[in-house]
Each structure stands twice: as structure tokens, then as C-alpha cells.
Amino acid sequence: MRMAMHETQTDALSRLYARSLFELAEQSGGQGAIEEVGAELGEILDLARSDRAFGEFMSSRIISSKDRGAALGRILGGRVTPLTHRFILLLNRKERLGRLSSIAAAYDEIVQERFGRVEVNVFTAEPVDRALLDRISATLRKSLGKEPVVHPYTDAGMIGGVKVQVGDQLIDASLATRLRRMRERFSGPGAIALRGAAQRIIEGRP
Numbered sequence: 001m002r003m004a005m006h007e008t009q010t011d012a013l014s015r016l017y018a019r020s021l022f023e024l025a026e027q028s029g030g031q032g033a034i035e036e037v038g039a040e041l042g043e044i045l046d047l048a049r050s051d052r053a054f055g056e057f058m059s060s061r062i063i064s065s066k067d068r069g070a071a072l073g074r075i076l077g078g079r080v081t082p083l084t085h086r087f088i089l090l091l092n093r094k095e096r097l098g099r100l101s102s103i104a105a106a107y108d109e110i111v112q113e114r115f116g117r118v119e120v121n122v123f124t125a126e127p128v129d130r131a132l133l134d135r136i137s138a139t140l141r142k143s144l145g146k147e148p149v150v151h152p153y154t155d156a157g158m159i160g161g162v163k164v165q166v167g168d169q170l171i172d173a174s175l176a177t178r179l180r181r182m183r184e185r186f187s188g189p190g191a192i193a194l195r196g197a198a199q200r201i202i203e204g205r206p
Contacts, residue, residue: 014099036081045100
């Protein structure tokens with residue numbers, strides 16, 4: 001069994017598991033339980049990605065499902081909700097832990113659809129203040145008709161401006177992109193004529 005910790009593409013089986021988990025969470029505690037379970041799935045994945053030993057433990061082919069289940073019971077017991085605990089142990093028994101990332105992504109999609117939310121990644125050259133994030137949120141809320149959940153990131157490769165990613169769509173308003181587009185506009189035949197006209201004006205020629 002190999003755990004694809006960075007795999008977020010969903011499939012039919014992952015969506016089936018995610019839907020079942022969502023319905024159980026909804027029955028157990030409504031929106032609060034739904035969001036808590038989603039957060040716990042994310043925390044487990046983050047730990048597996050950041051802690052090499054835990055990641056290897058989760059994906060090891062040497063450790064038996066029974067032994068891993070016993071260890072997971074000790075590791076997760078009391079640290080996550082009983083529902084998340086049982087779900088992780090179920091995936092382990094079914095040898096589906098490798099789908100955890102995909103299941104978590106599918107679960108998140110269901111949550112967003114149910115509560116009218118959309119995940120948005122905002123990239124800027126430097127950390128931005130709350131006021132700018134609020135303006136971006138307001139603009140997205142109006143244009144998308146959904147409540148944006150904004151995640152700000154700093155991209156050292158940018159020289160200014162902002163990039164907004166909604167799903168697989170990227171709205172690039174960075175300074176580098178604007179400069180590139182400007183260069184493209186001034187590199188065609190029309191641009192040559194424009195530069196010639198400007199030169200004639202400077203020299204006082206008709």
C-alpha cells in the first residue's frame with residue numbers, strides 16, 4: 001500500500017467514502033461536526049506530510065493492517081473525534097489509507113457545495129493586511145455568488161500585484177504578467193507604427 005500524500009484528485013470510490021463520512025458527521029452533530037471532522041482529516045494529512053516517521057508508518061507495506069490499526073488506535077485515541085477515529089481505522093482495515101488525501105479532498109468539495117463556500121488561494125509578493133483580504137473576499141463573493149474561504153500565500157518570485165486561484169482557474173494580476181502583456185502589445189506591427197509616430201512628434205516632423 002502506497003500513500004499518495006500529495007494526491008488530491010478525487011475518484012468515484014473516494015467520493016463514496018467522503019459522502020458516507022459527511023452523512024455520519026451531519027447525523028452526529030450537524031455543521032459543527034462536519035467542519036470538525038474535515039479539519040481533523042486535514043491535520044492527519046498535514047502530520048503525515050510533515051513528519052517523515054508518521055508518513056512512513058502510514059504507508060509502510062511491512063507493517064500489517066492489524067498492527068497499524070492497534071498503533072493508530074493509541075495515536076488517535078482521545079486526540080480526534082470518535083467518528084474520525086473510527087473512519088481512519090476503517091480505511092486501515094480496508095487498506096484504503098492511500099486514498100485518504102483524495103477522500104479528504106472529496107469531503108471538502110461536499111462541504112463547500114452544501115454550505116455555498118469556495119476555497120480561494122491568494123498569492124502576493126509580501127504578506128497582505130486584513131483590509132486587502134476583505135476587499136478580495138467581497139469582490140469574489142459578489143462575482144461567484146458564494147462565500148470565499150481565502151488562504152493567503154507569499155510568493156517570493158512575484159514582484160508585485162496579486163494572483164488569485166479559484167479551483168483550477170488562476171486570475172493573474174501580478175506586475176510581472178502585466179509587464180509581459182504590455183511588452184506583447186508593443187512588439188507587433190502596430191507598435192512599430194506607434195513608435196515611429198512618437199519619434200516624428202519628438203523631432204517635429206509631420
